[in-house]
Amino acid sequence: MTHRVINFYAGPAGLPLPALERAQEELLDFAGTGMSVMEVSHRSKEYDAVHEEAIALTKELMGLPSNYKVLLLQGGAHLSFGMIPLNLLRNDKKADYIVTGNWAEKATKEAKLVAGDRVRVAASTKEQKFSRLPHADEIKVGPDSAFVHFTSNNTVEGTQWHEFPKVGHVPYICDMSSDFMWRPFDVSPFGLIYGGAQKNLGPSGVTLTIIREDFLEMCEAQDLPSYLRYKIHAEKNSLYNTPPTFGIYILRNVLAYNKSIGGLKAIEASNKKKAELLYGCVDKHSGFYKGFVTEKAHRSVMNVDFFLPTPELDDQFVKEAKKAGMVGLKGYRDIGGIRVSTYNAVTVDHVKTLVDFMEQFVKTNG
Missing domain, CATH: 3.40.640.10 (Type I PLP-dependent aspartate aminotransferase-like (Major domain))
Structure with a gap:
């Protein structure tokens, strides 16, 4: 394939x-x-x-x-x-x-x-x-x-x-x-x-x-x-x-x-797990990954927005992620930063791969 x-x-x-x-x-x-x-x-x-x-x-x-x-x-x-x-x-x-x-x-x-x-x-x-x-x-x-x-x-x-x-x-x-x-x-x-x-x-x-x-x-x-x-x-x-x-x-x-795969209950469980993993990484490194949403209760499970310390690091993150096989991470043009869209078809393993990349990116650039 x-x-x-x-x-x-x-x-x-x-x-x-x-x-x-x-x-x-x-x-x-x-x-x-x-x-x-x-x-x-x-x-x-x-x-x-x-x-x-x-x-x-x-x-x-x-x-x-x-x-x-x-x-x-x-x-x-x-x-x-x-x-x-x-x-x-x-x-x-x-x-x-x-x-x-x-x-x-x-x-x-x-x-x-x-x-x-x-x-x-x-x-x-x-x-x-x-x-x-x-x-x-x-x-x-x-x-x-x-x-x-x-x-x-x-x-x-x-x-x-x-x-x-x-x-x-x-x-x-x-x-x-x-x-x-x-x-x-x-x-x-x-x-x-x-x-x-x-x-x-x-x-x-x-x-x-x-x-x-x-x-x-x-x-x-x-x-x-x-x-x-x-x-x-x-x-x-x-x-x-x-x-x-x-x-x-x-x-x-x-x-x-x-x-x-079990209908919407199974899909909800997967989506919540993906959000837990991704926001967990953002919050763990809040001095490096800064979320756009100001109230945690309002955070989206589908679209996760955050910024790195500089626009140059945002661009580097997107480019290096693409080399690692992950695409579509550039933030919306009016906001910038990074946007991770974790719709239903995105798997928990996909998000784990991204989180591993984010952890490594902090070690290298933080």
Whole structure:
């Protein structure tokens, strides 16, 4: 097999090797068709089986009640930023957005383009450079709010909601692009969950969207272009137009693999172990590795940001890690430093290899 590196990129990110090997095995002759799944009609029974399995596995792994629909869309979180207010903020409805980072800020900006001042900022940590999440007493949600939007994991800044924000009985809408299915959780407070698959679930090109039926009924936007209407996608079972068939096929492979290793409970245990190892090293050498997040309770299990004493050492760290077979460690351009993305496909052994490298780097350069 071709040599594979340890992939710490923030997205598109690494995929489980068994999911890729399954695709490799089936690439030229999928399900006995004599064609690749990329060549098979999206109306064929062979593709339909993949489509339905991806939806069924999502429901099973997340324990979705029967009143939730699973949609397989396109456009990434960016398109969803606009689709949400276009569908759900009609007839003077208002909503509150919690701004905790780069992507939460973009979601708010797009919503305001649609709904203006009916989109309110319930809390923001921009003054703290998004180095922490808002505390409960900082979140102000209006009694007339149709929903509260938040980003569960902030990929750029490395913060994550381990306990979802306290907003009373107002339903959540959540961008889970970078921590979808990292653990089990109760979906019942959520009216809509969405996220690009390319960080934690599959390749770029698929946007997994989960919508509760009462939220679907709120989508009465008859004047919207058809593709922008959630109701149409739900009625057509995400087959209104040609879906990203290969992306959905890989998503299916990943979800099937996730089920085979014990589902979300097993994945959560692995993710927590990886975080324990990595943050343990950062804290042990806090005079050398300085974390970006200021409150430990807000640290992300998916994206770990830290700085070395100088930008030159940051660059050296990235270069030497690459020589050692580890890629994707350069920090986001607006922050700098180092960013380690430890999504579901990153194994505990991968993180142990990185931690060993970090220990040696301190000895050599500290």
